[in-house]
Amino acid sequence: MMKKNLITLLVCLVTAASVKSQIVLKEPLSDRQTYYKIDARLDPVLKTVSGSMEAYWVNKSSDVVPDIRMHMYMNAFRSNKSTLYNESGGSPGSKKSDFGWIDIKTFTDRNGADLIGRMQFISPDDGNNQDQTVLQILLPKPALPGDTIFLKFKFETKLPSTIRRTGFNDDFFFVGQWFPKFGVYEPAGMRFAAIGGWNCHQFHVNSEFYSNHSVYDVKITLPVEYVVGSGGLLMNEAVSDSAGKIKTLTYRAEDIVDFAWTAWPGYAVFTDQWKHVKLTLLIPKERISQVGRQFSAVKNGLEYFTENVGPYPWPHLTVVDPPLIGAGAGGMEYTTIFTSASAPNIPDYFYQPEMVTVHEFGHAYFMGILASNEFEEPWLDEGVNSFLEERVMDHYYGPEAGILNHPWLKISDKSLGRAAYLLAGSRNIVSNAENSWNYVHGTYGMMSYQKTATWLYTLMGLIGEETTNEVFREYYRKWAFKHPSGKDFIGVVNEVVTKKYGNRFGPDMNWFFDQFLYGTGIVDYKVDRFFSAKISGFTGVINDADSMAFKASKYKEDTIYKSTVQLERPGDIILPVDVMIHFDNNDTILETWDGKARFKDFFYTGTRKVDWVKIDPGYKIRMDVNFANNSMTKEPDGVPVRRFIDKIIIFMQFFISFITL
Amino acid sequence: MKIFESLKIGAIRSVKAWKGVLIMYSLTLFLIALIALPVKTGIKSVLGSSMVTELLSKGISLDVISDFGTNLNTIISSLSFGLFLILLLGGLMNVFLAGGLFSILKQSEKKPSAALFFEGGASNFLSFLIITVVSSLMILFIGFIIIGVPAMIAGSSSQSEGAGFRTARLFAMVLALILPVFLLVADYARAWQVTRERKKAFKALGFGFSQTFRTFLSSYPVMIILFIIQVLFGWMVLNKLLGSYPVTGGGVFLMFLISQILFFVKVLLRGWRYGSVTSLMEMNPEKPSDNSKVIVTEKSLYQFSARTLQGIETSMEICRGKVVLVVNTASKCGFTPQYEGLEKLYQTYKERGLVILGFPCNQFANQEPGTEAEIAEGCLINYGVSFPMFSKVEVNGNNADPIFKYLKSRLHGFTGKRIKWNFTKFLIDANGIPVKRFSPATKPENLVKDIEKLLR
């Protein structure tokens, strides 16, 4: 093992352009437009990560590009006037040590020509001149098509004390968004770009990712007592001072969109294997009892995503369960490393740690492999991923118990998502296709995560589970290690659905996305009432099936009924819905209503009377804001409500008896 | 064995008091139903004749709850207010019911009856309320000290996360062992209270404490046995019932029926506890004590007698028709110079009918250690005392001189009956009736006004 590492290291050293070599993966998965080589040192006292970086960007467009734009995320913690803090309304802290920033000490091109004078901070999103999270470098000579722009930095990153994805608390460090990172150059025609240009957004409170897939060679130097986890594959570990107190770790990562790492002396390290993937878990020693559940959650994720989306290509994956002092770093995704969010002594029946683990793992696909733009289309990142997370949770942890599985109360993950959407007061004030920072009135989370997941369930309800899986497999095949946009996803849906169903849902599924993604309406279908009235005397035109029965029957005229079923559509959104009508002779008729009109009446004539009516009997239209009015029966089943109330009474009796002396 | 005997008697009495248990059960159910049934109506009106209840076959479904939409907040807050109200009313009602139950559980010639139950509940209500509130506060406070404080210390000082939680769990077990002590105190206090005509909650609590610790070796085992049985029973029943999901109307009815029988048993168990503690109390009768048992019947000072410093038994009859000042004295006290003032007072008013009676007492900081002769000599030489001095007495406790018991029972000091220090003064009018008590710090010259008033 060690020997192999040495050899690969040697290869690293010998090959000047080590990016061309394959160390982690058999072959490049992306076009590797950017590359980073970082040599960094953590100062646990000053809370700084300082070092040097060599990076390049290749102009793969046919444009002449005059500048480079880079994310300087850490400057969001420089003051309370940064865009991130303007949006969150808080402040990084009160002491100088609370704040965070990134300072560029030296900056040259490949020939050593100084570039510092050519740098400036810009604010493309909001014009906030206090925000220094986007750096523009006006190149001495514009980059011609095919040019490679080499940049050399010396930088110092001061970590903030409030851990917001990144930062420190005492001796805990989570180091993310910590080095100058290229934006994405989008030539005309890519995603929504009409003309070529940089897509490099400021650091916002609700979003972080849009990057090219890269190779990273990263050296981290820090005191030996720190346990480190990173998104790379550990190539070498060596003590690097004579006193034996400092070590240097060498990592290599390929085709990931960001490189993050964590360091804390308190971690216990566990490893496990899932097929080709070596799993590493960093967890506080006190939570050793939860190691098993974390590993099984990750494996469930790997299995489900591999089967229903596509393969996980990397041979390594690091799961971090941060300690309570680093809870602010919990629930964060960096493709090959992610953080769960847990606590000691979480009961077995509460799947919160599993849920976060599955979710953050899922981002290896939605954002990591399928590198969409989270700033501009958070639904494509968080929403699609939440949909998969809810499916994994309910698949592995019980269909009605994916988040809570207690004998007294069970909650499914998908129901939790739907509840968050349904119970939000501002659920229809903004569409689902906004920039992350444009979700007003605190709607970002509900819209990007839960509403999206709920309408994806609704889509699955229409086209079926297997077709839905095929959509994601095709999305993966077409767009893995590229930068899909929402319209690319919709394109895949249209292609797969029409291939499977032809014209059944229309020429394409755009009508669906127009309403759910771009619209703000709600879905509500309702049974208004039904009734059966005796027909006396002569009957008029009777529909065929029933008139046969009429003629054949020996019943008197007054035993013939005309049944009327009245349906309504109070919601704005139009969907085809199934309607099930049950009669007192046990006949059941399944009707389809295109759902377009505001109301729809069905009529039946015969000796039978209607017993009950259900719209969407399978509860597949999960966007329907009221399931209760979807059905109506002559004999409602009062048993569940009685049982519920009886249990409340029992509980209260014993509770009062318990708390009184 | 007192332990098993009392458990046996408690069980028998609890069963015999089934009427009271039934009342307690019924009223609790009634109160809860009062709040639960409107909730049922509310839910039914939302669900109407919908079939969405099919989603509830395995219990509460969030999908159905979500149908309440943005009204859910209102529903939840009114529901939690209802629960709060139930707890408050339930707590108050339980105070009443406990009064009834304790009343019919005590040894008595009367058969336990509903009338006796309600009468007991009503007459003991206030006192039981105080006992319950004080005991509950003590339990909460002790709980905080035992669980909260160690957990906070462990949580804040330890590097290891979750230490606070683990410590709390550990100390919760300690609390579970201490809790029966407080239950004993509360139960003894209440068992004692129902045997008394006058309702004095704090005295009852005091009795509860002293009885608990006096009979600890028999009381504690009884209570811990009852405590464990009650907790285990409650937990098992709740776990089984709340985890069951009958789907038919008959099944739900059966579940409810079983639950009600079991809850009735739970109330019986409580009666068992109350009854066992009551019978334990009866097995260990309290010792007669100064405060509660001695009833002073004497009508005036003249019925008493005392021995003079010279050893002569003297009836207080000699004071008839005179204004009397009784003082407990000491020779080595900071107030000893008051002898001078007292003598001056005596000289000034003895012609008009004032008598001062000095009673040396060594109960305060050993300030009167000498013999009768030494005391007599000291008084005469140093202060020229000429008013009658009596031999040494005790003024507090069981062996207190009857004169002082009498005076104290008639005249309370600022902070109670007890005499706090040397030179407490009691002023008695010419009919032998005590009229005023003065604290040790009151100088003799300040008594002039009151004395003059009586002499007129």
Ligand SMILES: [Zn+2]
């Ligand atoms: Zn996410």
